[in-house]
Amino acid sequence: MSNALGSPAVTTRPRPPLRIVTTMLHLVALGLFGSFVFALVAVLFGVGLGLTLVFGIGLLFLVALVYVLFGVAWFETARVSGLYGLGVPALRSVPQRGAGLGGFVRTLGAQVIDSRMWQGIASFTVAGFLGLVLLVCAQNSVWGIVSAALSAGGRTVTYHPAFGPYFEAEFGALHPLAYLGIGLLSAAAMVGIALLHRLITVWIAGAGAEAAQLQEAALTAELQRAGAVRAADVERTRLERDLHDGVQPRLVSVGMTLGLAQQQIDSDPEAAKALITEAHTSTKAAITELRQLARGIHPSVLEDRGLDAALSALAGRSHIPIALDVQLEGRCSRDAETAVYFVIAESITNAAKHSRASEVRVVVRLRDGATLWARVEDNGAGGARVIPGGGLDGIANRVLAAGGTFRLDSPLGGPTSLEVSVPCAS
Incomplete structure (x- = not known):
């Protein structure tokens, strides 16, 4: 199972009572469909164990079970983080533990004992159980309110969901206020279940959030170092x-x-x-x-006068026309400006040498005061690819080392566009 660099999405935290209603909807969905997930897990586990001795066929089901469990945990982690605005890093599969079959088996074993995966599964199990209880409470709430209205009008109550038969077998036909009380208590229980779900799932998610953030930071640092x-x-x-x-x-x-x-x-x-x-x-x-x-x-003009002046000097030395659009307010860090400068310089060199472009357009912006963004586009033949040791490989690694992102779009026939975003304080 491979690992990739990523960052958690920014979530908007709903406010009460909307958050309670949203939680109830989540629990209803998990109560309805969670049983299917548990059934699938049980089938894969049972068939896997039963067929393991039959030419090892059962091992395939057990491997599928690990992937299903990881998918459930990933979904639950993203659901809880998005629902409550926790900002918990997305669950990621463990890094590859070697090549070949041995590496795959070691990776699979490490995934099986991954604590964050089991925390997600535990949270999903709790939510599924609470969802079933909430469905029962919802039925009784509707039953109680409807029965109160019917009995108050002198009509016979014939709808008996969940605990309804128990009450009427013990006490007979109830007073309208008793029906109403059951309905309101059931509705209050639904709110309590939603609050209990928040308490439990936030505790489970928080137990691994700090470790996950440290792991994410370590992975980012390792990738930047490698870049x-x-x-x-x-x-x-x-x-x-x-x-x-x-x-x-x-x-x-x-x-x-x-x-x-x-x-x-x-x-x-x-x-x-x-x-x-x-x-x-x-x-x-x-x-x-x-x-x-x-x-x-490292061009001296970049150090002395900044990115705008350095790019102007670069465009002045270019053999093909450069449409330069730079709008910057202030300076970024030396590493950020250097990374973006060499991205643009290498892109212009590639356009002149390889793509047979007749024009290059360069746009540079400072976004939100914290990200240095640049886009380079030429009207050449396209087909540019990142080749180890090549110019684009150097661009990608330089941007990665600065903590930024790199995107290349170069279909055959052109045009070629390259976008980079680098933290201004990298």
Whole structure:
């Protein structure tokens, strides 16, 4: 079972009495359909155990049972968190514990003993039982109120749900006020059941919420660390390639040219002078390439004047037209601005080299004062994919290391669009 990075959805907490009514509706639904879930669990467990010795067929049912239990727990965790606005992290399957069949078995075993899964199942079981009790109370509430109205009008009561036959067998036809009292007490019991459900399920959910949040934070930190390591590795590979293919051959050529000039300086001063001039020109070109490499590591204009100025300078050096739309109020953290800058720079480079685009549009916004968002779109041929070690791989890992999100949409035929969101204080 794989794990993925995610965050809990923002929930709106309903207010009383709406929350009580919503809780009752939840319990009614669980009371009606929960029995089907429990029946399915019982069938899978019974058939799984019964057929385990028949060529191991029962193991398939037991594996299906684990997935069903996880689904029930996931649903219950999301239901309780959304109903009461708890903000509990979504239940996630345990990380993969190795490759092959052995890894799958270890992962399945770890899932079986996962405490959060069983907390969700316990909460679902309690809610299902309370839902059945609430349905009985609802029937008696309706019965009591209707019976009160009928008996007050001199009509015979013929509707006998739940506890109705018991009351009438013991006491005979009741007084209208007695019927009404039963109805109102049943309605009050429904409210009490809703409050009891909240008390129990919030306690169960809260028992694992802190651990789940710590686990979520640890997972996020681990993914960010892995993204940073991967991004650094991709950047190092790029620098090695640029130095090996660009500056290094040029400096070797300068050394050879100066060596020839040294040999000819006595016999042919004019030729030696020409060779020195050529070496001087090559040296200046090498210095220019080194400056470009340094700018690729971290442009000084980004540090001094911010993202808007750095992107303007980037657009000015581009070989294809750049429609730049940057609206920022203030500065973000160095890491956030650097991540977004290199996303845009790499996207423009890809558009110029690979997509045959004739125009690139760049939009940058600061959303809610806390998220730096950017979108880069070109009108090229599309078909861009994240390849390990490639430019887009470096983008994805750099954004992940900064705690952001990355989305690429590049169908064949174009257009290609890339969106990133990075926390401003990353």
